[in-house]
Amino acid sequence: MSFDVQKAVRELLPQVTQALDTATVTGDEAVREYARAVIINLVRDYADTRTLAGNSAPTLPQERLLAEAVHNEIFALGRLQPFVDDPEVENIDVNGCDQVWITYSDGRKVLGPPIADSDEDLVANVRRWAAYQGQTARDFSIARPRLHLSVGRTRIAALMGVTPRPSLSIRRHGMLHADLDDLMASDTLDKSCRAFLAAAVRAHKDIVITGGMGDGKTTFARALAAEIDPDERIATVEKEYELFLHAQPDRHRDVLALEAREGNTEGFGALTLHQLIEDALRFNARRIIVGEVRGDELVPMLEAMNTGGAGSICTMHADSADQVFSRMLILAGSGGLSIAPETLFRTIGMAVDFVIHLRHELRHDLDGLVNRRYVAEIHEVLPPADGLEPAVNRVYVPGPDGRAVPNTIPQCMNELVAAGFDPSLFTGGWA
Incomplete structure (x- = not known):
């Protein structure tokens, strides 16, 4: 009888998580080192027990494979990890444990293998990731059926209870060290546009990056930030870590990375993007970079651009550069802010210097599948003149x-x- 690695993983996981739940060690690295030692000991005990009982036991190579698989289930993404490690993978969408769609950077979409033996196992896996990965432990349960989590180079969104089966969407960040030269090499922008935007960053111009979902706004913000002087103090403010400027000490030596936090089950302890932007200014940040403006953090972001954070950058969803001002008005209203349109538009006109709009095309032509992202427009923003909205x-x-x-x-x-x-x-x- 051959040795079943996945069955062994299921048997060992409860013992490992119990040991971690009762551990007294603190700190991310210390917890991981403790977990490695616990896993190795449990795998050895597991192999010895099966040998003494006359059952099929893992070989030494299989013991190493088993220990790695158990570690990945807790501190990585289990059976998803090989796809996360694949530089060609862009998105992973999961509609239940055995419906796994893999989208590649060239636009291909294929059905992948199951990532768990059952939907119940999939939920248990997500709960472990939420508990042991990310900056703060997050709940994933019937009471909290929505989860947003940053794990390594991935962003995870998960749902349960409100969908027929537990569902995940995983966005893999493939260009963590992207700069404007990389974007020029990939035809996202040309030589003129590259030089123009580099100068805009160096001149401390405040920039809003717009585009649709999956248009590359975060990557573009990361590339613009590469033009900032390495010793300039930067604060990144995000719902979940995606920019990872704090993980590039060779490029950015002074980064305050702030991640929003949900409240506990009683609703206490939450930290919003709005609050964190205000904190960033108090911590002497010269520039503030917001991963995505979605609501009431819009106004403090504009105030930061207008006062203490010259040269700041943020991203925002908008279908065209012409829609950005109306989009800002909608965001301000959705965040519960009571602000007159003329006041908001006047603030925008004084705070924002440039709007960069990105587009993404995915289509079939005679040469096959075409998948391209590119800069479509750059508008200079000026205070309102003849109309209500800012002039451009x-x-x-x-x-x-x-x-x-x-x-x-x-x-x-x-x-x-x-x-x-x-x-x-x-x-x-286009050059």
């Missing part, structure tokens, strides 16, 4: 193929030139 200069507009091409010289061109921009690059065309 359409600095870069979509060219014949949709990619941004130079159109109008911005009012701040002299500042960009002083920050290193060569104005001769502002000549039009």
Whole structure:
């Protein structure tokens, strides 16, 4: 009879989690080291017990495989981990333990193998990840059926109880060290646009990055941040860690990474993006980067741009650059803020310098599947003039193929030139 690794994993997991629940060690690394020692001892005891009982026992290589599998179930993503480690994987969508869809960076979508033996096992796995991974332990239960968690280079969203089967969506961040040169190499932007945006960051211009879901806004924010001086103090404010600037000490030496926290079952202890943006200013951050503005954090973000955080960056969902101001008004209202549109628009006009809009195309043509992300527009934002909304200069507009091409010289061109921009690059065309 062959040795069943997955069955052994199921038998050992309760013992490991019990040992971790009663452990007195603290600190992420200390807990992991303690867990490794516990797992190794339990695997040895498991092998010895099966040998003495005359049952099939793991070989030494299988013991190592078993220990790694148990460790991955708690501190990684179990059977999902090989896909997370694959640099070509972009998204993983799970509609129950045996309906696993893998989307690759070239646009391909394939059905993957089951990631658990049952939906109950899948829920148990997610609960372990929520308890032992991420900055703070998070609950996943009938009372708390929604979970958002950052694990390593992935962002996990999970649902149970409100769907026919437990469901997960896992976004893999594939360009953690992306810079503007990388984006130019992938045809996201051209030489002119790359130089323009690098100068805008160096000139401490406040930038809003817009686009749809999956358009690459977080990666683009990370690439823009690569132009910031390594010793400049940065605060990143996120619902779940995705920027990971604090994990790049060679590029960013002084980073305050802030992650929002949900309240406990009684509703206490929550920390919102709104509160964390205000904290970032108190902690002397020169620039604030918000992973995604979704609600009432909009106004403190604008205030930070307008006062203490010149050169700050945020991302926001919008279907076009022209929609960004109305989108901001909707976000302010959805966050429960009572603010007059003219006041909000005046604040935007004084706070924001540029809006960068990204687009994502996924289509079939004669050459096969086309999957491309690119900068479509760059608008310079100015205080309201004749209308209610802020005035704009359409600095870069979509060219014949949709990619941004130079159109109008911005009012701040002299500042960009002083920050290193060569104005001769502002000549039009995709280069």
